[in-house]
Amino acid sequence: MTDKTPPSDAAAPSRSSVALTRASLFKFAGLLVAGFVFAVYLFFYLAQDLDRTEETESAFYTEKAMQAFEKTLRLTLKDYAFWGDAYKHLHSEVDTDWAYVRQNLGSTLYADFGFQGVFVVDDSDRTVYAVIRGALQPVQASDWLKQRYAEVLSQARANAQAETPITAFIDINGSPALVAAAPITPGTDPTVVADDRQASVLIFVDILDATKLEAIGKDYGVQGLRIATGDDVHARASYPLGENGAAGSLHWDPERPGQRLLSLGLPLLSITAVLVCLMAWVLLRRTTAGAKALDASYHSLQRSQGALATSEARFRDIVEISSDWIWEVDTCWRFTYLSERFEEVTGQAREAWLGRSIDSLLCTETGTVSQWLSTANRRADNSVHCRYVDTRGQERITRVSARTMGPPGFRGTATDVTGEVEARRQIEFLSQHDALTGLPNRTCLQAFLDGKLKVLSTQENPLVLLSLDLDRFKPVNDLLGHAAGDQVLNEVSRRLCECVRHEDLVARVGGDEFVLILCDLSNQDNVEALCQRVLASIEQPIEIDGHQTFISASIGITMAPNDALEASELLRYADIALYEAKAGGRSTWRFYSGDMNAKIVERRRLEADLRFAIKHGELRLHFQPRYRIADGQIVGAEALVRWQHPERGLIPPDTFIPIAEQTGLIIALSNWVMSTACQYAAQWPQPLFLSINLSPIEFKSGGLVERIEQALADSGLNPARVELEITESVMLDDAGGALALMHTLKKLGVRLAMDDFGTGYSSLSYLRTFPFDGLKIDRSFLNRLGESADDRAIILAIVGLGHALSLTVTAEGIETAEHLRMLNAVGCDEGQGFFLSRPLDVQAFDALLQAAETES
Ligand code: C2E
Ligand code: CA
Numbered sequence: 001m002t003d004k005t006p007p008s009d010a011a012a013p014s015r016s017s018v019a020l021t022r023a024s025l026f027k028f029a030g031l032l033v034a035g036f037v038f039a040v041y042l043f044f045y046l047a048q049d050l051d052r053t054e055e056t057e058s059a060f061y062t063e064k065a066m067q068a069f070e071k072t073l074r075l076t077l078k079d080y081a082f083w084g085d086a087y088k089h090l091h092s093e094v095d096t097d098w099a100y101v102r103q104n105l106g107s108t109l110y111a112d113f114g115f116q117g118v119f120v121v122d123d124s125d126r127t128v129y130a131v132i133r134g135a136l137q138p139v140q141a142s143d144w145l146k147q148r149y150a151e152v153l154s155q156a157r158a159n160a161q162a163e164t165p166i167t168a169f170i171d172i173n174g175s176p177a178l179v180a181a182a183p184i185t186p187g188t189d190p191t192v193v194a195d196d197r198q199a200s201v202l203i204f205v206d207i208l209d210a211t212k213l214e215a216i217g218k219d220y221g222v223q224g225l226r227i228a229t230g231d232d233v234h235a236r237a238s239y240p241l242g243e244n245g246a247a248g249s250l251h252w253d254p255e256r257p258g259q260r261l262l263s264l265g266l267p268l269l270s271i272t273a274v275l276v277c278l279m280a281w282v283l284l285r286r287t288t289a290g291a292k293a294l295d296a297s298y299h300s301l302q303r304s305q306g307a308l309a310t311s312e313a314r315f316r317d318i319v320e321i322s323s324d325w326i327w328e329v330d331t332c333w334r335f336t337y338l339s340e341r342f343e344e345v346t347g348q349a350r351e352a353w354l355g356r357s358i359d360s361l362l363c364t365e366t367g368t369v370s371q372w373l374s375t376a377n378r379r380a381d382n383s384v385h386c387r388y389v390d391t392r393g394q395e396r397i398t399r400v401s402a403r404t405m406g407p408p409g410f411r412g413t414a415t416d417v418t419g420e421v422e423a424r425r426q427i428e429f430l431s432q433h434d435a436l437t438g439l440p441n442r443t444c445l446q447a448f449l450d451g452k453l454k455v456l457s458t459q460e461n462p463l464v465l466l467s468l469d470l471d472r473f474k475p476v477n478d479l480l481g482h483a484a485g486d487q488v489l490n491e492v493s494r495r496l497c498e499c500v501r502h503e504d505l506v507a508r509v510g511g512d513e514f515v516l517i518l519c520d521l522s523n524q525d526n527v528e529a530l531c532q533r534v535l536a537s538i539e540q541p542i543e544i545d546g547h548q549t550f551i552s553a554s555i556g557i558t559m560a561p562n563d564a565l566e567a568s569e570l571l572r573y574a575d576i577a578l579y580e581a582k583a584g585g586r587s588t589w590r591f592y593s594g595d596m597n598a599k600i601v602e603r604r605r606l607e608a609d610l611r612f613a614i615k616h617g618e619l620r621l622h623f624q625p626r627y628r629i630a631d632g633q634i635v636g637a638e639a640l641v642r643w644q645h646p647e648r649g650l651i652p653p654d655t656f657i658p659i660a661e662q663t664g665l666i667i668a669l670s671n672w673v674m675s676t677a678c679q680y681a682a683q684w685p686q687p688l689f690l691s692i693n694l695s696p697i698e699f700k701s702g703g704l705v706e707r708i709e710q711a712l713a714d715s716g717l718n719p720a721r722v723e724l725e726i727t728e729s730v731m732l733d734d735a736g737g738a739l740a741l742m743h744t745l746k747k748l749g750v751r752l753a754m755d756d757f758g759t760g761y762s763s764l765s766y767l768r769t770f771p772f773d774g775l776k777i778d779r780s781f782l783n784r785l786g787e788s789a790d791d792r793a794i795i796l797a798i799v800g801l802g803h804a805l806s807l808t809v810t811a812e813g814i815e816t817a818e819h820l821r822m823l824n825a826v827g828c829d830e831g832q833g834f835f836l837s838r839p840l841d842v843q844a845f846d847a848l849l850q851a852a853e854t855e856s
């Protein structure tokens with residue numbers, strides 16, 4: 001079993017695809033971020049580089065602009081300074097008119113060139129000509145140039161030979177200005193002759209104001225070129241004017257292509273990043289979902305692999321533990337596989353059977369297994385019972401199921417059902433048979449009878465049905481115990497079976513009721529001969545625990561097809577005949593005849609009439625007086641019921657009491673008898689006792705004590721004057737119950753007498769045990785008195801016994817004086833009979849009492 005666990009997770013990946021996918025996607029994302037950071041860095045670097053280049057360039061252009069500015073001023077000044085006319089009119093002598101008025105060096109210099117200051121300084125450093133912003137003004141150049149004045153003059157003069165003006169940036173009242181100075185020379189004019197005097201110096205001052213700078217900046221492509229002011233701290237580029245920026249400095253705002261690039265590129269980059277992120281997210285989701293699906297399918301694969309392994313293991317286990325064996329056959333019906341269980345179940349070797357035909361091992365009820373397997377349209381869930389003989393030579397039954405299999409052939413299981421089949425057979429037997437005797441029961445009888453009746457027409461002989469009932473079986477059961485009763489029944493069954501032939505049937509259909517079905521009896525004589533044999537056999541003594549028990553039976557006979565053709569009718573008719581046999585004195589048989597049925601119908605009518613009679617006062621009471629034998633005195637009377645039938649006249653009780661007993665009417669009838677009799681007795685002139693007959697049925701049905709109490713109370717009759725006559729069948733049916741009841745009755749104060757003594761079973765034992773006050777010797781003893789001498793001895797013995805038990809002994813059926821004398825002789829206490837008095841109707845009985853009264 002240990003190797004049958006499903007495969008472990010060894011085959012599973014150490015990490016799931018989802019985890020793997022996630023990891024690689026995170027790596028990818030990291031790379032992306034790094035890429036983006038690098039790109040941003042690159043952008044910034046590039047932008048800065050661009051900006052720096054732009055700054056350098058703009059600085060270069062600013063310098064160029066300033067140099068050009070200087071050069072222009074220098075060239076302009078050169079034109080004016082190295083000019084013969086200027087030498088004449090401003091050095092040799094100062095001709096303001098020539099210079100200013102005639103506009104040779106006048107206001108146009110301001111208007112056209114924007115020179116704020118134009119000065120001429122003579123050899124003795126005095127300012128001899130000054131035009132300030134186009135206006136002739138008496139201003140000293142030294143006031144404008146301040147400390148640079150001397151330096152400018154000397155430098156200018158020093159360059160006289162080279163005829164190159166000097167320039168310098170100076171600060172004029174906080175504004176940078178370019179100063180150009182050159183000595184005035186005759187230039188190339190041959191007409192003018194230079195004097196010895198130190199050269200006069202022409203000075204042009206061009207103040208760099210905002211407008212000028214803007215124009216310069218525009219020419220050179222430098223943005224926002226301006227003079228630096230104290231609060232212009234944001235300027236990113238500057239250019240110093242003069243030595244170390246003594247004249248101030250220029251500021252400008254170089255263009256920032258880097259910043260532009262950034263402002264354009266960064267959002268683009270961001271958008272790209274967002275888009276890439278978005279795409280990565282989508283990709284992540286897709287791939288994760290894909291990976292999940294992959295994982296799920298992997299897991300489901302794993303699960304189904306596990307399930308497959310489990311199912312295989314389960315199958316293997318089941319094959320090993322079940323009692324079934326499994327087989328496979330090829331198309332030639334030869335075994336190609338047999339499971340291990342085959343050997344254990346059949347005791348046969350597998351090797352010996354592999355390759356052999358399935359038909360040589362198993363056969364079905366109807367044919368070979370191969371025939372069954374090749375049946376067209378055989379359902380897959382069909383199975384068939386097969387037989388085989390095991391190694392011990394025992395026949396076994398196996399249930400074979402089969403299916404066609406992939407490689408042509410069949411496979412299936414074989415289940416050993418020997419036990420099951422046997423158990424079923426047993427159950428079937430039990431359901432059809434009587435557990436005690438093993439004889440067929442009513443169910444089986446019914447089936448047998450139905451079967452026989454079906455084929456009746458083809459048979460020569462009639463079908464004979466005997467209904468047999470044991471006489472007085474109940475006392476045997478009660479007195480000797482149920483085990484003895486069972487033994488008797490078993491013995492009777494055995495004897496019955498001995499009397500019939502094999503093809504006949506003996507069934508037990510009730511406690512002591514049997515039915516015999518005989519197929520071979522050709523006529524009535526044969527049937528009677530058989531009945532004779534059966535009764536003789538049953539009447540043989542049965543020995544139980546060393547004691548001999550005698551039993552007899554009565555038989556009712558019906559025959560098919562004469563009497564009936566229906567099983568139920570036959571059985572009913574046999575019962576009617578049986579009833580007749582019992583009524584006919586037991587230990588005999590009766591054939592069913594049509595008039596029996598008529599009798600039954602008659603009984604039914606009588607029953608209905610009786611019911612009516614009880615209700616409608618058709619019952620009458622007769623009283624038969626009982627005399628003391630010794631002196632012939634009336635001591636009491638027995639109440640005897642009659643039925644005054646409107647059509648049939650007076651009916652005796654023997655005709656209707658049994659019907660009343662069978663139908664339960666006896667209670668109502670007896671109630672009427674008791675109350676009426678008590679009422680009469682209470683009116684009798686003498687305190688005679690009243691004797692009332694009780695039916696055994698009344699003992700069983702309950703309420704007897706209460707009913708008697710009621711009758712006594714209603715009539716006011718002294719209970720001591722009442723005697724109840726009980727037959728011994730009361731004690732036979734339920735001795736214990738009867739005893740208790742009789743003790744209760746005794747407590748009421750009534751007397752109890754045993755009626756019909758001597759006709760029953762073992763009367764003597766009852767007399768001793770039960771609280772009787774008297775016994776009545778059955779009239780059959782007196783009837784037979786003439787025939788046998790024994791009866792006299794018996795009567796004598798009974799009287800003796802009665803006296804020994806202090807019982808009043810009464811003789812019934814005294815029909816002759818002889819009877820009376822004999823009874824007197826044996827000392828019998830009381831007697832009644834036709835010889836003394838017949839049962840009398842109420843008037844007659846009253847008359848009798850009157851007569852007796854007057855007599856005494
Ligand atoms: P039983 O108790 O043995 O009653 C006596 C029967 O013997 C009566 O028959 C009576 O007429 C008859 N008898 C009296 N003297 C002679 C005689 O000298 N010779 C002959 N051959 N017979 C004589 P009855 O009235 O036909 O009653 C028959 C049976 O009916 C009674 O037998 C009794 O068992 C039963 N029976 C009668 N009345 C009642 C009743 O009210 N209740 C019950 N439960 N049974 C009753
Ligand atoms: Ca009686």
Ligand code: CA
Binds near residue numbers: 755756776778779812
């Ligand atoms: Ca009697």
